[in-house]
Amino acid sequence: MSQLIFSIFLLIFFCACSNTTPNNTTISSKQDDQATATKVNHKDNTLQPNVKADSLISSVFLMGKFDYRTHPWFVKVPAGMSNREIYIQKETLEAFSKMHEAAKKDGISFVIISGTRNFTDQKAIWENKWSREIVTHKTHKATALKILEYSSMPSTSRHHWGTDIDINSLVSSYFKTGKGAEEYAWLVKNAKKYGFYQTYTPKDKGRTGYSVEEWHWSYYPLSRKYLEQYNLKISNKDITGFSGCETASEIDIVKNYVNGIEAFK
Numbered sequence: 001m002s003q004l005i006f007s008i009f010l011l012i013f014f015c016a017c018s019n020t021t022p023n024n025t026t027i028s029s030k031q032d033d034q035a036t037a038t039k040v041n042h043k044d045n046t047l048q049p050n051v052k053a054d055s056l057i058s059s060v061f062l063m064g065k066f067d068y069r070t071h072p073w074f075v076k077v078p079a080g081m082s083n084r085e086i087y088i089q090k091e092t093l094e095a096f097s098k099m100h101e102a103a104k105k106d107g108i109s110f111v112i113i114s115g116t117r118n119f120t121d122q123k124a125i126w127e128n129k130w131s132r133e134i135v136t137h138k139t140h141k142a143t144a145l146k147i148l149e150y151s152s153m154p155s156t157s158r159h160h161w162g163t164d165i166d167i168n169s170l171v172s173s174y175f176k177t178g179k180g181a182e183e184y185a186w187l188v189k190n191a192k193k194y195g196f197y198q199t200y201t202p203k204d205k206g207r208t209g210y211s212v213e214e215w216h217w218s219y220y221p222l223s224r225k226y227l228e229q230y231n232l233k234i235s236n237k238d239i240t241g242f243s244g245c246e247t248a249s250e251i252d253i254v255k256n257y258v259n260g261i262e263a264f265k
């Protein structure tokens, strides 16, 4: 009889233990699931959509091999803000319009004189300069470096992205005195409030690449993403299809020119 009672006790004891262990496991597993779910939700709500959107930015786009006149992200700049038919990204235009309006209240007038240029446009500029410069420079590398003082190789221009604009003049001296100096001072002081910044500042602090361009302003909220994707997806060997393109690797065009920019501050 006592053996029977002992057996029943053992049975109850083991049943209790076997319930405890799975329950603990279940709780711990639920906690893990909740933690995972939180992480997943956090990603879904914040990071993931951007990561997804950024990963859709193609090499073709980044290298300017598309028609901005028909691309859905691009719009024509209204006549009052440009001096000819110019396209930029809608978001860039919205930010520029606000900056344009604010400057106007301060008696400053801004006109976009260059916006989006695709691979074909940039190739025309490059080839034109190439045919001129090749006559006076001994090597392809020297010819390319001369052109690269102010002009990009096709596939490497920030103007491909619809985020970068040239304002008022393409001559440095214009911004040194009088009206030009006032306009430049206004931009230096205020452009960042609207997301714009000067990418090609003086090179004395170690920036590589193009010469200083007081007229070239970049819409950072978009161009930041494109540069990030460019560095992930494009290398020197992808820069092809124009005179002297074989110099891209020798010059290390992606490191020294595409990334030869001022930091946004």
Ligand SMILES: [Zn+2]
Residues within 6 Å of the ligand: 114, 159, 164, 165, 166, 215, 216, 217
């Ligand atoms: Zn420019």
